[in-house]
C-alpha cells in the first residue's frame with residue numbers, strides 16, 4: 032500500500048463529495064433524442080457538468096457527440112478506465128432525494144452514487160492523484176465516460192466506431208473483487224399458429240425473457256367443473272406454484288403464482304409459465320393448442336433450468352452450466368408464442384446453440400420470430416496480467432481475499448476484448464442500485480480511487 036496515495040485521498044474527501052454531488056444532482060435519465068444529443072437532455076447535461084469538473088482538475092474532455100466523453104492523461108495510452116454518467120429512472124419509494132445528493136453517517140444518497148457516477152469521479156481523481164504524485168506516465172490512460180450504458184451501451188458502439196480498443200480495460204461498474212467471465216446470451220422469441228385452441232381463449236405469462244415469471248394466467252371458455260378443484264391442489268403440490276380460479280363474464284380465469292428470479296439464476300425461481308402449462312394440459316380437452324403446450328413442456332419442463340429439453344445442456348469449469356429460462360408465454364386466440372433466455376458458458380462457442388434450439392422448435396411446429404442474435408461469452412483468463420494486477424491491489428488495499436467471479440449477466444466491458452469489471456460494489460452490501468435510496472459509502476469510493484491510482488502507477492509508469 033502506498034501511503035502517498037492514501038493521504039492524497041484523505042486530504043481531498045470534501046472536494047470529492049462536492050464534485051460527486053454536482054453530477055448526482057443532474058437527472059441523467061435517457062429521453063428522446065435531440066439534435067446532437069442522442070440520449071436527450073439529461074445525459075448530455077451530466078457530461079457537460081463532468082467536463083466542467085474535469086477542467087477544474089486540469090483535464091480536458093473530448094466529446095464524442097454526447098455519446099461519451101474521453102479524458103486522456105499521458106500519450107500512447109495502454110489503459111482504459113470505463114464508467115458511465117447516465118442513470119436509470121428514480122422509480123418509487125425514495126425516502127431521500129434522488130437528485131439532490133445528501134450525506135448521512137458516511138453514506139452518500141442519490142441516484143447514481145454507486146451506479147456509476149461515484150466510480151466515474153473516483154477514476155477522475157485517480158488520474159489526478161497519478162499526475163500529482165508520480166508525474167507523466169510512460170504509457171497513457173484514457174478515462175471514458177459513457178452516456179448510454181443503462182439503455183444498451185450504444186454509447187460504446189459509437190465510441191469504438193471512432194476509437195481503437197486499448198491493451199487493458201477496467202470498469203468500476205459491477206462487483207468486487209473482479210469479474211473475468213460473463214456468460215453469453217441467446218434470447219429468442221418464437222411462435223406457431225394455432226387453428227384449434229379448444230376452450231382456451233388466452234394465455235399471458237411473464238413480461239420479459241430475462242426474468243423468471245412470477246405470474247401467469249389463462250382464460251378458459253365456460254365454467255370449470257367442481258371436480259377440477261382437486262386438480263388445482265394437485266398441480267400446486269407438483270409445481271410449487273399456487274393457483275387461483277375466478278369467474279370472469281361467464282368464463283374462467285386461472286391465475287398461477289410462482290416465484291420471480293433473474294434469468295441468470297433461474298434455479299432460484301418457480302416458473303409460473305411452465306407451472307400454468309402443466310395445469311392446462313391436465314384440464315384442457317384434446318386439441319391442437321393442447322399438443323403445442325405439451326410440446327413446450329418437453330422443451331422446457333417445469334423445474335428444469337439447464338436447457339436439456341432443448342438439447343443444449345452444457346457446462347465448462349470456468350463458467351459453470353448453461354442456464355435456461357422460459358420467460359414469456361402468450362396465446363392470443365391465434366398464435367402461441369414465447370420467449371426463452373439462455374445464458375451460455377464459454378464452451379458454447381464450440382457448438383451451434385441457435386441451430387439446436389431452432390431444430391427443436393421446428394420439430395414442434397414453432398419458428399423463431401425474426402433472426403435472434405447470439406451474444407458470445409466474455410472471458411479473460413485468470414492469469415491475464417490485468418486480472419493479476421487488479422486482484423493483487425485489491426488484496427493489498429482491502430485486506431480481503433481477491434478472487435475472480437463468473438456471472439450470468441453482462442457488464443459494461445462485455446465484448447471489449449481483454450476488459451474486466453473491477454468494482455465497485457463490495458461483497459455483502461446492497462447499495463440498492465436501480466432501486467430506491469441508492470447510496471455509496473464515501474470511504475469506499477475513496478478506496479476505489481486509491482486502488483485505481485495504484486493500478487495506474489503499476490501499469491503505466
Ligand SMILES: [Zn+2]
Pocket residue numbers: 115146147180204
Ligand atoms: Zn452501471
